[in-house]
Amino acid sequence: MGSILSEGFFISLLAGTIRISIPILFAALGEIYTQRSGILNLGIEGIMIIGALSGFVGTFFTGSLLVGLLSAMFFGFLYSLIMGFLSITIKANQVIAGTALSILGASLASFLYRVIFGVRKLPPTIKTFSDLDLGFLSRIPVLGPILFRHNIMVYLALALVLVTWFVLEKTTFGLKVKAVGEYPRAADSKGVHVNLIRYICVSIGGVYAGLGGAFLSIGFMNTYMDHMIAGRGFIAVAVVIFSRWNPYRALTAALIFGGANALQMRLQSIGVEIPNQLLLSLPYILTILVLVGVSKKAEFPAAFTIPYSREEK
């Protein structure tokens, strides 16, 4: 049991927690925009796998990680437009539309991967983002390896926490987003183009989820696999509720989910006999508890999941 308390275990646990949280964090930050504008996008699970595939394909054929990232963002955006069209333009039920996109995304990515790469003995791989060396910061004992030896995407995600907060709280665009999510009719009467704002928010959600997916295929691993998202898109939805639409709390919530995962992996690897499944299910139980707390206070955006149309009252 001594190894649990060792420095090496501690460092690898916390560094691992950060890495595992990143894809969830990307998707959750994007979903904050989407939900704030009044739309529940359950399709981000599907957008993430599209992002994972397009990020990998882009990198594989050009040899450039940047191209991979851009293509993940672009296809994430493109795929999220379907959600926008279904939920905003034709006002379909968002739960149904999102579920359809998650089912479609998983199968479409798997299908396209097979079409592009055929059946191979060994999966094609790419050279992934390497960890940065931030000079003396990376060499600080304990803190260095935990915080300052990650790849660039990790820092991009952390920077987006600040950006998301700034955009939503300090800009007129953020104000419009919240107005559209709370009182679309009032926003409309003040000249805010409700549906346009919602389209933009769904698209931002798509771009961020695309990045989250790409982190898995070109930032965390070096290949694409069909089941690599493994529910992280849905976890991101939970994280958004858990964090009550606040980017900082979303970071905390993503770390809790990532931490539970990292802890069970490391406990297993050193052979500690604890039921890791119970540890893994803990964040989901917590989410239900938080949801109950949030719902009672009615903190949801008032127009959550309600399509807006000028004619109807």
Next chain:
Amino acid sequence: MKDNLVKLKSFQEDALASILAILSAFFVCGLMLAFIGHNPFAAYGALFRGAFGNTHKIAETLVKTIPILLMALGTSIAFKCKIWNIGGNGQYTFGAITSIAVGLYLDLPPIILLPITFIAAVLGGLLIGGFVGVLKAKLNANEVITTLMLDYIMLYILSYMVNGPMMDPEGFGFPQTPILPEGLRLMTVIPGTRLHFGIVIAVVMMVLTIYFWKSKLGFRIRLVGEDQDVALYSGIHVPKHLIMTMMISAGFAALAGWVEVFGLHHRLQENLAGNLGSIAFVVALLGRLNPIGIGIGALFFAALSVGGASMQRYEGVPYSLVGIIQGLVIIFVISKVVYERKKEKTIG
């Protein structure tokens, strides 16, 4: 008489819309196949033969129909009440766990024990549905999130059970429970195939659902779904009906878990539910929440998943095409529904 005619007409329109959605999905996928150099007709032919080619294949398709039908019926009851229960997998898993626990550890003669396991599964479903229902009706907690979270929680509980307390002591460490004794297994309907008595149960439940919608409770649930305010003014206790609807809906999914464990798998393994939940979701919508429509939809999607495997084997078309068809079918179904609504508005 006139009322019946109107009903028949709307049923025909619904059926036409669903068929159109399916044809559109097949058409889009056919274009994709042609684009990548497959012959779509050969692929779809292999799919059809894989699902209905001989007695054995038909039996396999029917085996797959059973859980889809039961879960989709449950899903449809919740959807009619505008409750978005997307956690069929979790409820299925819970029903499977509670019933097999009773079946394995209660020492009673099979003839008495089998009905008890059935009751245990349904009670498990009612319990988990009641939990979600109370959270929704009393605490306003969004059921989409709670049922989704419960899916994961149940997945991990199942994994814990088959790796821990319920693991087969003679199973060489495989993550599975001991196998059920012969006497506790549902009988086979067609000898030499895996088709079990569950098909009868599923069809009976489908017929019961038709009558359920004609009952007082069914009517009230529908009314709550259509307009909660109107329901309230007509003296219906809305929260109570939300909870009951969620219980019934989860009960169906748990029953599906029982039927599959006692009729097909005969033991628990990890990730028992697979993607049944999402298929049931698609089928409920495709069947336009109508029990007979759902029956046809369940058969259709069972055929797709059974035939899809043949299509992959003989034509080299990736199995994931089946999932693409599913996703497209929902998208086309909801687009069609909305198109109709727009049309009505411009006329009215």
